[in-house]
Amino acid sequence: MISMNTQKDALQLLKERLATISDIDAAMAVLTWDQQTYMPAGGIAGRSEQLATLSQISHEMLVSDETGKLLESAGEPASGSEDAAIIRLARRDYERATRLPARLVSEISRTRSVAQGAWEKARADSDWGSFASHLEKMVSLQREAAEHLGYEDHPYDALLDAYEPGEKKAHLDHMFAGLKETLVPMIKSLPTDEDREAPLHGNFGERKQEEFSTAVISAFGYDWERGRQDRVAHPFCISFGSPGDVRITTRFDPEWFSYHFFATLHEAGHALYEQGVNPAYSRTPLSGGVSMGVHESQSRLWENLVGRSRPFWTFYYPKLQATFPEAFGEVDFESFYRATNAAYPSEIRTEADELTYNMHILLRYELETSLLEEKLSVAELPEVWNAKMQQYLSITPKNEARGVLQDVHWAAGLFGYFPTYTLGNVLSAQVFDAAVGAHPEIPEDIERGKFDTLRGWLQENLYRHGSLYEPQDLIERTTGKPLDTAPYLNYLKAKFGELYDLA
Numbered sequence: 001m002i003s004m005n006t007q008k009d010a011l012q013l014l015k016e017r018l019a020t021i022s023d024i025d026a027a028m029a030v031l032t033w034d035q036q037t038y039m040p041a042g043g044i045a046g047r048s049e050q051l052a053t054l055s056q057i058s059h060e061m062l063v064s065d066e067t068g069k070l071l072e073s074a075g076e077p078a079s080g081s082e083d084a085a086i087i088r089l090a091r092r093d094y095e096r097a098t099r100l101p102a103r104l105v106s107e108i109s110r111t112r113s114v115a116q117g118a119w120e121k122a123r124a125d126s127d128w129g130s131f132a133s134h135l136e137k138m139v140s141l142q143r144e145a146a147e148h149l150g151y152e153d154h155p156y157d158a159l160l161d162a163y164e165p166g167e168k169k170a171h172l173d174h175m176f177a178g179l180k181e182t183l184v185p186m187i188k189s190l191p192t193d194e195d196r197e198a199p200l201h202g203n204f205g206e207r208k209q210e211e212f213s214t215a216v217i218s219a220f221g222y223d224w225e226r227g228r229q230d231r232v233a234h235p236f237c238i239s240f241g242s243p244g245d246v247r248i249t250t251r252f253d254p255e256w257f258s259y260h261f262f263a264t265l266h267e268a269g270h271a272l273y274e275q276g277v278n279p280a281y282s283r284t285p286l287s288g289g290v291s292m293g294v295h296e297s298q299s300r301l302w303e304n305l306v307g308r309s310r311p312f313w314t315f316y317y318p319k320l321q322a323t324f325p326e327a328f329g330e331v332d333f334e335s336f337y338r339a340t341n342a343a344y345p346s347e348i349r350t351e352a353d354e355l356t357y358n359m360h361i362l363l364r365y366e367l368e369t370s371l372l373e374e375k376l377s378v379a380e381l382p383e384v385w386n387a388k389m390q391q392y393l394s395i396t397p398k399n400e401a402r403g404v405l406q407d408v409h410w411a412a413g414l415f416g417y418f419p420t421y422t423l424g425n426v427l428s429a430q431v432f433d434a435a436v437g438a439h440p441e442i443p444e445d446i447e448r449g450k451f452d453t454l455r456g457w458l459q460e461n462l463y464r465h466g467s468l469y470e471p472q473d474l475i476e477r478t479t480g481k482p483l484d485t486a487p488y489l490n491y492l493k494a495k496f497g498e499l500y501d502l503a
């Protein structure tokens with residue numbers, strides 16, 4: 001029998017080890033941030049080596065016998081306690097990492113870098129044929145990884161678990177079926193002959209765009225003492241093991257208002273979550289958001305439920321008109337509001353609106369699960385892709401670059417990642433509803449440019465918990481029920497029903 005003292009010592013040593021791993025991972029994140037923002041092109045070779053070295057040290061510390069022994073001797077602290085959660089998360093990481101043979105890990109990583117290079121070229125040439133064999137290899141490696149990781153019902157569950165712990169394919173099938181049933185008929189009845197987005201195109205100086213969006217995200221509560229914003233090609237939010245330094249990145253288009261503005265709100269939403277985590281969780285597995293889906297719910301909540309709402313623009317549109325009098329001086333509120341919520345079927349996922357976005361995800365979800373089940377071959381993908389685009393969105397992509405080749409995820413081996421976008425969308429409305437249920441004055445506050453009640457509620461009920469609870473438990477604690485598509489579908493029906501006179 002292991003004595004209480006030995007357990008306490010083991011837990012202490014385990015925490016110290018996890019803190020060291022967290023420091024190494026945070027240092028890697030700083031190097032990655034620098035690579036994406038300021039590093040000159042010549043730095044790439046050296047930076048790749050630095051990241052590979054740190055990644056190896058972090059991995060070796062995690063999978064070492066020493067970590068295994070400490071996990072065994074650390075005992076079972078009272079369930080629900082922070083220590084119990086730390087051990088649960090450390091065990092999960094340890095088991096996922098030790099179940100994959102080193103040979104498979106390095107083969108996946110090698111295949112990823114080759115496949116990403118091949119994908120970039122294939123997309124530039126719109127040439128599926130030159131990418132197919134790389135994807136075949138990646139799919140078979142993913143299948144192998146799922147077998148090593150283990151699962152109860154479906155190999156997809158093993159991969160999904162990396163992004164959305166505890167989530168299952170059977171549950172996602174159910175969620176997507178509900179969305180499809182309501183959304184496909186709505187999408188099919190959208191008018192196709194209008195250019196509602198026209199008001200958002202004009203001349204927008206970068207400095208003024210930045211001033212305007214900075215004022216908005218500062219009002220949301222983004223803390224510049226614990227963050228900063230820089231520019232990149234593909235915006236992201238990144239933190240370094242604590243809520244003390246949570247950075248966002250953005251992009252600009254001098255002729256398109258939405259390009260910078262909504263991307264900035266999106267990343268600020270991710271950042272509010274990270275900045276809100278209990279600082280006591282720093283350097284532990286509890287720091288940071290709990291899952292990709294819950295994280296995305298917060299970027300979408302601030303971007304869409306707040307940033308594309310009538311109350312929000314009731315307050316901000318006069319300010320926007322004053323900032324860009326040439327572009328918006330003559331555009332009435334209603335036309336502007338309709339432009340920011342323009343909905344129509346389109347080829348590209350990342351440019352899709354709220355109403356059509358999830359059909360892009362459903363399509364990818366169905367294809368990647370079929371690939372994994374070997375019900376679909378890589379050779380058949382372009383054809384099935386186009387058939388499903390017709391079925392859900394009534395369009396056929398112009399070419400493969402704007403169709404099956406548009407996303408990097410499969411080349412990168414990110415199987416199981418796509419559904420977290422839709423989980424985030426669904427959850428954004430459920431969380432917002434719960435906040436308004438607790439504080440019915442929130443929409444009026446937003447109309448006065450006040451966000452403290454909303455952010456305060458999110459902080460108290462969601463953000464501060466970090467990764468303390470399993471995602472499904474956190475959703476129930478925060479909203480009072482398990483994941484539910486009803487608030488999201490009601491939101492879409494109300495908003496787009498009104499905008500487009502949909503039945």
Ligand code: ZN
Binds near residue numbers: 266270296299
């Ligand atoms: Zn996001």
